[in-house]
Amino acid sequence: MTIAWRPRSVRVRLALWHLVALVAVLALYAGGVFVFVRHSLMANLDGQLHEDFERAEDAFARNPDGTLSYLIADREPPDPADPDTSAGPWVVVWALDGRPLYRDALAPAPVAAWASGGVAVRPSFRSAQAPDGTWLRELTGRGDLAGGAAIVRIARSEERVRRETRGLLVVLLLGLPIACGIAGFGAYLVARRALAPIDRMTTAARGITAARLADRLPIDNPDDELGHLASVFNATFSRLEASFEQLRRFTADASHEMRTPLTAIRAVGEVGLREPRSSQEYHEIIGSMLEEADRLNRLVESLLTLARADSGGARLLREPVDLGGMAREVVEHLSVLAEDKQQAVTIEAPQPVVVQADRLVLRQALINLVDNAIKYSPAHGQIRIVVAAEPSDVTVTVQDTGPGIAPEHIERIFERFYRIDKSRSRGAGGAGLGLSIARSAVEAHGGRIEVECAQPAGTVFRIVLPRGNPQQA
Ligand code: ADP
Numbered sequence: 208m209t210i211a212w213r214p215r216s217v218r219v220r221l222a223l224w225h226l227v228a229l230v231a232v233l234a235l236y237a238g239g240v241f242v243f244v245r246h247s248l249m250a251n252l253d254g255q256l257h258e259d260f261e262r263a264e265d266a267f268a269r270n271p272d273g274t275l276s277y278l279i280a281d282r283e284p285p286d287p288a289d290p291d292t293s294a295g296p297w298v299v300v301w302a303l304d305g306r307p308l309y310r311d312a313l314a315p316a317p318v319a320a321w322a323s324g325g326v327a328v329r330p331s332f333r334s335a336q337a338p339d340g341t342w343l344r345e346l347t348g349r350g351d352l353a354g355g356a357a358i359v360r361i362a363r364s365e366e367r368v369r370r371e372t373r374g375l376l377v378v379l380l381l382g383l384p385i386a387c388g389i390a391g392f393g394a395y396l397v398a399r400r401a402l403a404p405i406d407r408m409t410t411a412a413r414g415i416t417a418a419r420l421a422d423r424l425p426i427d428n429p430d431d432e433l434g435h436l437a438s439v440f441n442a443t444f445s446r447l448e449a450s451f452e453q454l455r456r457f458t459a460d461a462s463h464e465m466r467t468p469l470t471a472i473r474a475v476g477e478v479g480l481r482e483p484r485s486s487q488e489y490h491e492i493i494g495s496m497l498e499e500a501d502r503l504n505r506l507v508e509s510l511l512t513l514a515r516a517d518s519g520g521a522r523l524l525r526e527p528v529d530l531g532g533m534a535r536e537v538v539e540h541l542s543v544l545a546e547d548k549q550q551a552v553t554i555e556a557p558q559p560v561v562v563q564a565d566r567l568v569l570r571q572a573l574i575n576l577v578d579n580a581i582k583y584s585p586a587h588g589q590i591r592i593v594v595a596a597e598p599s600d601v602t603v604t605v606q607d608t609g610p611g612i613a614p615e616h617i618e619r620i621f622e623r624f625y626r627i628d629k630s631r632s633r634g635a636g637g638a639g640l641g642l643s644i645a646r647s648a649v650e651a652h653g654g655r656i657e658v659e660c661a662q663p664a665g666t667v668f669r670i671v672l673p674r675g676n677p678q679q680a
Pocket residue numbers: 575579580583584607609610611612620621625626627628632633636637638639640641642643666
């Protein structure tokens with residue numbers, strides 16, 4: 208069974224990863240240094256043996272009986288306390304057939320042993336261990352001694368090289384964990400310092416609740432990664448705050464709008480019940496209550512429409528719709544209101560313009576615009592509806608001769624429940640939702656609503672739909 212241990216802190220994880228990488232790099236480095244030093248020490252020793260070999264070739268004289276005399280024979284006896292004087296070099300010489308010709312009296316046993324099997328023409332190096340456990344390095348080769356060929360072996364102690372490499376190994380092995388310990392601790396401190404802003408962000412984020420949405424995360428350095436992260440979070444918090452605020456305002460406005468007709472129904476009912484009345488009076492009271500109920504109904508319908516659009520649940524049932532025909536239907540539908548105010552409504556649709564749209568949704572948008580035009584234009588006003596096909600899109604323009612809309616309101620009239628003149632508009636029956644509904648209906652079709660002032664007076668609302676689907680018949 209394997210147990211995957213995973214430290215919970217990023218700080219510890221970073222420090223551990225750093226440590227693992229460091230151990231690997233340091234181990235490789237230490238191994239490289241060790242191999243290099245050992246190799247150069249050995250190469251030094253071998254170079255020395257080579258020189259000894261050449262010197263030995265010149266240091267022999269041949270006696271008349273064929274034996275050899277070593278001319279540098281009287282060396283001082285080695286001092287066992289001084290490793291350097293017991294380090295050689297020792298010389299041993301054989302005739303080509305293996306007969307011993309000369310042996311340094313101090314040469315350790317393995318040096319004097321005849322290498323059976325002959326000796327290669329090229330000199331060869333070899334490490335061997337003496338009976339006392341010390342190591343020797345030998346060079347054996349064919350040499351030219353006082354005019355005759357012979358096998359010459361030169362040996363030196365390898366102990367010094369071994370001692371030095373052992374010392375180096377100990378230093379490296381002891382130094383590695385100490386270096387790693389210091390580096391690991393350093394990595395932990397660096398990681399802690401680098402991640403400290405995250406701790407501060409976590410604490411700040413924990414404090415941001417629905418009640419304290421205005422708080423923001425601290426940003427130490429806006430240009431680094433953590434600064435970017437905090438900025439993104441802060442932007443999200445800003446959007447959240449805006450939607451919370453919008454929701455809060457919407458709920459407050461909706462409750463307020465509903466309370467007005469409910470209060471009216473209640474008040475009319477209470478007054479009606481206060482004393483006995485004629486059936487004519489009851490008739491009027493009930494009629495006025497039904498009117499308020501109707502207003503409430505319209506409000507709830509509007510809210511439902513917006514809620515559906517918000518949740519994206521309003522699936523469009525697209526079909527070919529002739530915009531001129533739709534304008535005529537809408538005017539027909541609202542003609543009673545216009546006639547009440549003796550307004551003239553004209554439609555200009557010189558050619559049929561057909562778009563792929565949800566007939567009911569688009570019709571509602573147009574009804575809201577024409578209804579507003581009628582509502583806000585004075586008696587005897589003129590309302591002009593123009594359907595046109597542009598090269599890139601199609602437009603339905605509704606122009607009236609009403610009071611117009613001041614620039615400071617233009618930005619806000621599409622907001623929910625926004626009314627320029629609350630008393631005037633409520634009297635006319637609006638809750639400030641008509642334009643919001645119209646805009647969401649048009650946007651659902653990929654279009655937009657533009658608004659501008661008409662000359663000399665009045666307002667122009669324009670529904671602009673993309674020509675993607677529309678076909679001009
Ligand atoms: P309402 O139900 O109050 O009409 P709307 O969302 O349709 O709500 O319109 C928002 C506000 O924009 C209205 O209260 C009104 O003040 C202003 N408005 C809309 N249409 C016109 C118009 N044609 N002329 C002047 N003002 C308008």
